[in-house]
Amino acid sequence: MSQPHLDLHETASSEPRRGFMTHILAAGIGLLVGAVPACAGLAFFLDPLMRKKKGGSGDGFLKMPVSLDALEINGEPQLVKIIMDKVDAWNTYLKQPVGAVYLRRTDKDKVVAFNSRCPHLGCAVDYKPSEKHYFCPCHTSTFGVDGIKQNEIPPRDLDNLEVQIRNGGEVWLKFQNFRATTPEKIPVG
Amino acid sequence: MNALINWLDNRTGLKKLMHEALYENIPGGARWRYVWGSTLMFTFTIQVITGLFLWTAYSPSTTTAWESVYYIQHHMQYGWLVRGLHHFSASAMTVLLALHLMQVVIDGAYKAPREINFWLGLILMQVVLGLSLTGYLLPWDQKGYYATQVSTEIMGATPVVGPQLQQLAQGGPQYGHHTLTRFFAMHAGVLPGTLIAFIVLHIAVFRRHGITVPDPDRAPATTFWPDQVLKDGIACLAVLGTVLTLTIWHHGAELAAPADPSEAYSAARPEWYFLFLFQFLRFGWVEHQGLAFGAIYLPGALMAILAAMPIIGRWKVGHRFNVIFLFVMMVGIIGLTGLALKNDAADPDFQAAVKQAQDDSVRIEELAERPEGIPLEGAVSLLRADPKAQGPRLFARNCAPCHRYDGHDGTGRKVTFKEPIVEEVLEKQKDGTQKKVKKIIDYKPPVEVLATATDLGKFGSPDWIKAVITNFKGTFAALENVKDKDDKKKIAESSKHFLEGDMSDWSSTHAQHWRVKENEQALTDLVAFLHSQGQRRGAPGISDEAPKRGRQIFETGKLPVGKFESNCIDCHSLQPVGEDKLLGEVGAGPTLTSYGGDRWLREFLSNPGHEKFYGSNNTMPAFGERLTEKELDLLVRWMVGDYE
Numbered sequence: 001m002s003q004p005h006l007d008l009h010e011t012a013s014s015e016p017r018r019g020f021m022t023h024i025l026a027a028g029i030g031l032l033v034g035a036v037p038a039c040a041g042l043a044f045f046l047d048p049l050m051r052k053k054k055g056g057s058g059d060g061f062l063k064m065p066v067s068l069d070a071l072e073i074n075g076e077p078q079l080v081k082i083i084m085d086k087v088d089a090w091n092t093y094l095k096q097p098v099g100a101v102y103l104r105r106t107d108k109d110k111v112v113a114f115n116s117r118c119p120h121l122g123c124a125v126d127y128k129p130s131e132k133h134y135f136c137p138c139h140t141s142t143f144g145v146d147g148i149k150q151n152e153i154p155p156r157d158l159d160n161l162e163v164q165i166r167n168g169g170e171v172w173l174k175f176q177n178f179r180a181t182t183p184e185k186i187p188v189g
Numbered sequence: 190m191n192a193l194i195n196w197l198d199n200r201t202g203l204k205k206l207m208h209e210a211l212y213e214n215i216p217g218g219a220r221w222r223y224v225w226g227s228t229l230m231f232t233f234t235i236q237v238i239t240g241l242f243l244w245t246a247y248s249p250s251t252t253t254a255w256e257s258v259y260y261i262q263h264h265m266q267y268g269w270l271v272r273g274l275h276h277f278s279a280s281a282m283t284v285l286l287a288l289h290l291m292q293v294v295i296d297g298a299y300k301a302p303r304e305i306n307f308w309l310g311l312i313l314m315q316v317v318l319g320l321s322l323t324g325y326l327l328p329w330d331q332k333g334y335y336a337t338q339v340s341t342e343i344m345g346a347t348p349v350v351g352p353q354l355q356q357l358a359q360g361g362p363q364y365g366h367h368t369l370t371r372f373f374a375m376h377a378g379v380l381p382g383t384l385i386a387f388i389v390l391h392i393a394v395f396r397r398h399g400i401t402v403p404d405p406d407r408a409p410a411t412t413f414w415p416d417q418v419l420k421d422g423i424a425c426l427a428v429l430g431t432v433l434t435l436t437i438w439h440h441g442a443e444l445a446a447p448a449d450p451s452e453a454y455s456a457a458r459p460e461w462y463f464l465f466l467f468q469f470l471r472f473g474w475v476e477h478q479g480l481a482f483g484a485i486y487l488p489g490a491l492m493a494i495l496a497a498m499p500i501i502g503r504w505k506v507g508h509r510f511n512v513i514f515l516f517v518m519m520v521g522i523i524g525l526t527g528l529a530l531k532n533d534a535a536d537p538d539f540q541a542a543v544k545q546a547q548d549d550s551v552r553i554e555e556l557a558e559r560p561e562g563i564p565l566e567g568a569v570s571l572l573r574a575d576p577k578a579q580g581p582r583l584f585a586r587n588c589a590p591c592h593r594y595d596g597h598d599g600t601g602r603k604v605t606f607k608e609p610i611v612e613e614v615l616e617k618q619k620d621g622t623q624k625k626v627k628k629i630i631d632y633k634p635p636v637e638v639l640a641t642a643t644d645l646g647k648f649g650s651p652d653w654i655k656a657v658i659t660n661f662k663g664t665f666a667a668l669e670n671v672k673d674k675d676d677k678k679k680i681a682e683s684s685k686h687f688l689e690g691d692m693s694d695w696s697s698t699h700a701q702h703w704r705v706k707e708n709e710q711a712l713t714d715l716v717a718f719l720h721s722q723g724q725r726r727g728a729p730g731i732s733d734e735a736p737k738r739g740r741q742i743f744e745t746g747k748l749p750v751g752k753f754e755s756n757c758i759d760c761h762s763l764q765p766v767g768e769d770k771l772l773g774e775v776g777a778g779p780t781l782t783s784y785g786g787d788r789w790l791r792e793f794l795s796n797p798g799h800e801k802f803y804g805s806n807n808t809m810p811a812f813g814e815r816l817t818e819k820e821l822d823l824l825v826r827w828m829v830g831d832y833e
Binding site for chain 2: 019022023025026029032034036037038040041042043045046047050087089090091092094
């Protein structure tokens with residue numbers, strides 16, 4: 001310890017109890033007054049984590065712009081843009097493209113849909129008709145026409161989406177994005 | 190632990206630094222009067238912390254600034270708290286600055302060898318005022334927008350380089366995106382950076398000379414830590430308590446309606462600590478000297494005297510002069526602030542403007558909370574397209590010259606006139622001669638202007654319809670205030686036409702029927718019929734029982750007791766909703782098709798002189814020519830209550 005510090009101890013020793021309390025109080029109050037704005041700010045900053053998911057109206061299914069008849073059984077997958085209202089903080093963008101899906105009819109009344117986002121790192125996959133597979137241009141993930149991964153680059157198969165056939169020929173789909181990089185399908189947002 | 194500290198100390202000299210920071214010697218013991226500097230540091234720390242967090246959510250552009258602040262205030266968790274702390278700490282900082290300055294002057298802490306530090310402090314004061322001025326604009330609300338306009342106009346009045354300075358501050362000849370980006374860069378970058386640099390210098394120089402102690406023998410010497418720190422901490426706690434209380438009390442800082450250059454904002458005032466300057470600039474004699482005198486030269490001169498205090502203080506009576514000067518200045522500032530507040534409190538127009546501003550800010554919140562959200566062109570477009578917000582303004586501009594709305598002009602202001610007091614004064618001409626000219630030197634107290642047409646506050650409501658039927662003359666009595674052009678004691682012919690016309694006669698001769706108890710329901714039914722035809726919100730359905738019964742009376746004039754001498758349809762025509770056939774004929778009296786409703790009012794306002802309305806008896810201007818279609822739409826929808 002340096003010399004002046006010892007001096008302080010000598011002054012303080014005349015009233016050791018009060019000196020100790022003063023130290024504690026001064027430090028405590030100092031911490032407290034600093035903590036209030038810091039905590040308020042931190043709580044504010046954590047807003048995105050605490051935000052509750054807004055329940056959309058209906059069952060979350062969207063009517064696709066192609067009808068069942070327009071899809072050939074076991075034909076080539078068709079890319080369809082998903083148009084939805086998008087809420088971005090204070091703005092609501094009406095009818096914006098928010099993603100894309102591949103639709104493929106596999107039976108008389110069965111349609112399979114894949115989210116076009118690659119489960120590897122989120123790039124959009126292309127369907128290559130000549131090679132009959134999905135191919136991701138970013139890191140060369142490939143998936144069969146059935147969505148099953150064909151190399152070890154992606155962590156899982158293409159993300160299958162729920163499809164319903166309604167009113168005899170309408171294709172309805174529940175659009176969802178899933179977290180990339182994980183072996184499991186974990187919905188985002 | 191000790192080993193680690195020693196390792197760090199060995200490489201950084203931390204111990205010495207901490208020792209210097211904490212164990213500054215304080216002769217005469219810790220005192221409350223030394224706390225002001227620390228409380229200022231504390232409020233600045235709050236500003237840095239809350240400011241950085243607000244930065245993470247703020248978006249500086251004319252279509253997103255208000256919107257992002259709105260989002261912070263109403264949607265982000267504790268956004269109101271962080272914003273409120275930032276706002277009220279800014280106010281606290283100004284107050285503490287004044288207290289710090291006063292303590293320094295009273296204790297003579299500006300005297301040699303501390304002159305430089307005093308000047309550094311004055312620079313810090315300017316930077317703090319600059320921070321509050323730039324911060325006021327950032328929410329881009331009406332309040333900040335118009336108050337800051339004044340500041341930049343004053344800047345433009347600076348001799349020689351004014352216009353260039355103004356353009357540089359605004360980022361162009363007018364306010365726009367770049368005004369916000371520039372103000373934000375100043376507020377969050379340049380000014381805080383400057384402030385930190387000068388605080389470092391200020392504290393470094395302060396530590397060099399030590400604290401100014403008036404009476405060193407008062408108590409045994411102590412050190413900054415912990416005795417003075419405790420006192421400082423308690424003072425900071427009190428400041429924080431005040432700021433928190435104000436924040437919670439007001440639920441954060443106020444956010445007025447989004448800035449709209451096309452919409453006057455009569456409630457515009459600077460932040461309260463600049464009110465004294467605002468009041469000062471309003472004095473006639475100050476205004477007479479030109480803007481640069483009141484807003485630049487005089488405040489500049491006061492600052493120059495402040496800056497000269499260390500030099501003045503060298504004289505025998507210098508210190509006393511400095512203390513008295515500061516005291517007079519503070520009294521002046523407090524007095525002017527008080528006067529400004531008093532004038533505003535006594536000004537009904539200003540109070541109405543404040544009320545309207547509050548209504549707007551409540552309304553914009555309602556509009557922004559709708560599922561459609563805020564459009565990309567910004568929240569201001571919501572308010573511009575809103576009947577509830579625009580209707581009263583359109584009424585005040587177009588209708589209130591003659592009509593009233595529940596006694597006021599639609600926006601809550603009384604319609605008044607201030608007669609100018611004109612005096613002949615000698616004015617120097619260009620050629621050096623003097624000439625008498627008439628000049629307005631002041632105004633007499635405002636007197637309320639009499640309406641010359643009906644109060645439309647209840648227009649189209651059942652009460653209104655009932656009043657027109659039972660008390661026509663009384664309902665339109667304001668027309669008596671229209672005087673004959675040649676003989677001001679006589680009522681104008683056009684008004685007589687109306688007040689002594691057929692409907693007026695009918696109303697008075699049929700008044701007897703309504704005094705009969707059995708006919709009470711019949712009157713209610715007749716009113717319900719007409720009310721239902723207007724198809725306003727809340728009106729009875731056209732096929733409800735009461736309107737159906739009322740229609741019988743309208744067509745036949747048969748009452749439970751007695752009968753109309755002439756029927757409604759003898760003079761009025763009415764095409765019932767959803768029917769092809771016209772009841773009555775277009776002619777004598779105004780058509781009552783959808784009376785008081787959207788369609789009737791739209792057509793009537795467009796052309797009241799049309800033969801199906803007042804025809805040749807009309808004296809009201811045709812607003813189809815004066816208003817745009819959009820304006821007419823907003824006015825009509827407001828008057829008939831067609832808005833959410």
